[in-house]
Amino acid sequence: MDLKSKILKEAKVPKEGILKVDNFLNHQIDPELMMSIGNDLAARLKHTKPTKILTVEASGIAPALGVALALNIPLVFAKKSLPSTMIKGYQTQVHSFTKKTDYNIFVSAEYLQKGERILIIDDFLAMGNSIVGMLTIIEESGAECVGIGIVIEKTFQNGRNVIKKYGLVPESLVKVSLATPDKIEFED
Amino acid sequence: MDLKSKILKEAKVPKEGILKVDNFLNHQIDPELMMSIGNDLAARLKHTKPTKILTVEASGIAPALGVALALNIPLVFAKKSLPSTMIKGYQTQVHSFTKKTDYNIFVSAEYLQKGERILIIDDFLAMGNSIVGMLTIIEESGAECVGIGIVIEKTFQNGRNVIKKYGLVPESLVKVSLATPDKIEFED
Numbered sequence: 001m002d003l004k005s006k007i008l009k010e011a012k013v014p015k016e017g018i019l020k021v022d023n024f025l026n027h028q029i030d031p032e033l034m035m036s037i038g039n040d041l042a043a044r045l046k047h048t049k050p051t052k053i054l055t056v057e058a059s060g061i062a063p064a065l066g067v068a069l070a071l072n073i074p075l076v077f078a079k080k081s082l083p084s085t086m087i088k089g090y091q092t093q094v095h096s097f098t099k100k101t102d103y104n105i106f107v108s109a110e111y112l113q114k115g116e117r118i119l120i121i122d123d124f125l126a127m128g129n130s131i132v133g134m135l136t137i138i139e140e141s142g143a144e145c146v147g148i149g150i151v152i153e154k155t156f157q158n159g160r161n162v163i164k165k166y167g168l169v170p171e172s173l174v175k176v177s178l179a180t181p182d183k184i185e186f187e188d
Numbered sequence: 189m190d191l192k193s194k195i196l197k198e199a200k201v202p203k204e205g206i207l208k209v210d211n212f213l214n215h216q217i218d219p220e221l222m223m224s225i226g227n228d229l230a231a232r233l234k235h236t237k238p239t240k241i242l243t244v245e246a247s248g249i250a251p252a253l254g255v256a257l258a259l260n261i262p263l264v265f266a267k268k269s270l271p272s273t274m275i276k277g278y279q280t281q282v283h284s285f286t287k288k289t290d291y292n293i294f295v296s297a298e299y300l301q302k303g304e305r306i307l308i309i310d311d312f313l314a315m316g317n318s319i320v321g322m323l324t325i326i327e328e329s330g331a332e333c334v335g336i337g338i339v340i341e342k343t344f345q346n347g348r349n350v351i352k353k354y355g356l357v358p359e360s361l362v363k364v365s366l367a368t369p370d371k372i373e374f375e376d
Binding site for chain 2: 012014018020022023026027028029030031032034035057058061062065068069072073074075076077079080081083084085098099107108111
């Protein structure tokens, strides 16, 4: 089943603007769908010649692993708590639109180095806050972000414009333009 | 490269008993290795006829996805914070040996149901605390745990004995019997 059909069939909208895809992406994971998502994003982003993928735990890991497999490059996930064994690393604060809280993300310095070409993969693009957090960390590390791949973009939020200020255009598999308890609509 | 070679080559032991495999499992992920781990654990545990996999975010997700793909069944990851959209669910407290803190894990009721045959997959088996947490949640849900697959077991800690009290024998890909800054040894 393709991603749009899966969203129409299984996503829930408890409140306008909140798209709950716990059934196959954010809590329960459909493994075949993750590989299909990984292949699709890899095909669209291969030309950026990435050497490494960066995502944020936990929901980003499964689709990012699909892309990493398709491109045969390693994957790094930013952590939401300070790793007890981290010696030197980067951290920045991210605001969660869904949870209305701030959290920090951490990446060990040894896994983001100058000269690396980083492809960011994330499950959602809403306000762009977690992407900006990753961009901040990549910049601090001296690595370069060469592309951004998103599973589901909410085009009724501002993430795409926020990211454009960094000179990057996100590649989104599916663009949701409306999410209400009665109706989900796609752009394109 | 097989898992033992990878551990000997890339694992770090900052302190006796602490095995840091951030380079390919817990922070940076080697995607091919995850598929190989997934295939190996699936081959050993297929006979338990699982209908679903359960793991805990975040480090369990990648190897569990490998197993889920090999067995073609869905994967559920227990969350470490209460999902904002969770209506009914199970929760229990887990003590982290490595981080010396307690945390809660959560699973939505809709993803663990009576009659389901659950295979637990986790990256590490040390004291067994996170496995016991998952077993507690599975029991509360009315589902059945049919098997436990572990990537790296530390046999110098008590996890295996703790799990045996639940009538289950973990299947571990690699058993580390000694981890010091100078030397890592395997059992078998």
